Amino acid sequence: MKNLKNKPLLETVLEIKWTTKKDYPKNINLGGGNLQPFKTDEFHKIFFAKMYDHLLNTGYPEYHELPHAGIPEEFATHQVQHRFTQDNHSWPMVQIGPGILTLNEALNYEWDNFHTRSIQLVDNLYKLHPKKEDLIITQLQLRYINAIDFDFEKEDIHELLGKLKININYDQSLFDATNLSKSIPGMSYLVAFKSSDPIGELLISFASGEVNGESKLMWELTFRSNVDEMDVEKDFKVWVDGAHRVIDRWFLTSISGELQGRFE
Template identity: 35%
Template sequence: MPIRGCLLKCSISLGVAMNLPRRPGIKAYGWLSRLHVVARGSSRTRITNLNCCAPHPLREDIRQAVAHMGTAKLQNPPLIEVIFEIRWDLQEREDGVRFDPHAKIFPGRLSSALGEEYPVYEELPTSDIPDEISGYIVQHRFRRAKGSWPLVQVGPGIVTLNDIESYEWQDFQRRIEGVLDALFQEYPDTSLLATNEVVLRYLDAYPFDFEKENVAEFLSAKLGVQNQISPAFFEAIGVSPVPIGVDFKYSFPSQRPPGYLHVGFSRGRVKGRDSVIGETIVQSPETDGPRTKDEILSWVSEAHALTHTWFFTMIEGDLLEEFACRR
């Protein structure tokens, strides 16, 4: 079903993140560009012959199509990127520095294991970062072909799998399993491979004119997100109550899968257009998270189901009709 991510460890533009491949024409402002980023996508059902694209209440034919969104694809999805990320514990030296003792040799072994599917290697500029501060920063990238997606990235204590608009969940899920096979088979000392975080992130773009429209009203009317400030705050102070930007996130505990759901929105530009950038992240708990390959695959499957339900509930109405229509 449709779904979408990327977070940064320092204040740099989205697409230049330590673990986010550069994407032409995409720039984010605010919390999305300050966190450690990953993006998102989905497996979406093909909805055809709806004669939609006109503003009216969500019809039963679309509602029924959404209920079976497991095999095909939205015609006009908002997806920018989807990212699966896994991290494992770093070791600590006597001086307190945390490091991955196999950070130098593991990328080569991972490349050999994934070479048939991702034969093109890229050394990232971050590979020059000193070992003392390189933990959880991707430094190497493997692609299917030059400039193509999906791709795999690796660094000390971290591996990511990234895909963009063409993403389909069943294919992405298969690729996650392949990455996990390579990780658990090729990491030199599996006794040190204690996973501490698994993340599934989706990043979406909703074109929006911040100069002519009220983003708070858009979020409320189109996405069901209530985040407005009382007009009383603006009375007699000479400040317009219509925002020209947006930058916030919510975090919620999740039971299935165990962990957290993070949902945020910010202002950004995608393909030269101002947009509301939405990010949905499912993150495993700090302790007692999935450890084995089977546990991780089960957790990711539940994380995908959660984001799928969240996404379609959020866009139900005009946006779903827009995304379901062929342009």
């Protein structure tokens, strides 16, 4: 993303998910709501121990145990349990859990630095995993979390969305039939568009929220690929460059005009 002086960016996240089982259950939710026992990485404890030593000695010397660390790994599939930072709770950070690695950066985000760290993280996954030949990367995700000042009680959300090149319309008959007001005190909106280069989808979401007690429109741009048939060890750089390109072009096109002037 363009290096804007007043950029709306809160956090950038690279997320890598994997399993070591060729017959992993694709038809169930393996996220936080999954209560079915499933050990996504049979070598997780060994991998974590090796990553622990490596990260402490290569730029992430502070270790923090997260609340989910107490959950048995068969019930914590793709949930981060451990965090490594440069200083106490500072950025960038690496997070690890059973079958998941993330790289997180906040206001100091610069693409070149994040790009280098992303490639290093994937390299370390393959170098340090005790059974890299069994690794099956199931999903790659690059996510940008933005927040724009907005008061839902006093401002018109459709006007702001219009400045982002997005128009959402409702037929008047809906309000005539229900006697509802057109004012919107909050929102939650998600849409996905397929991509062929790289293969995956761009997810755009908007939601009402708060940051430091101030009302905001939360705006997330996420590129996600289910890549269980991709050679991630070989092709990750191509994927992350492509994912960033798609997000960057959407973002810059969205803010062109009045919003770009506000963020510069």
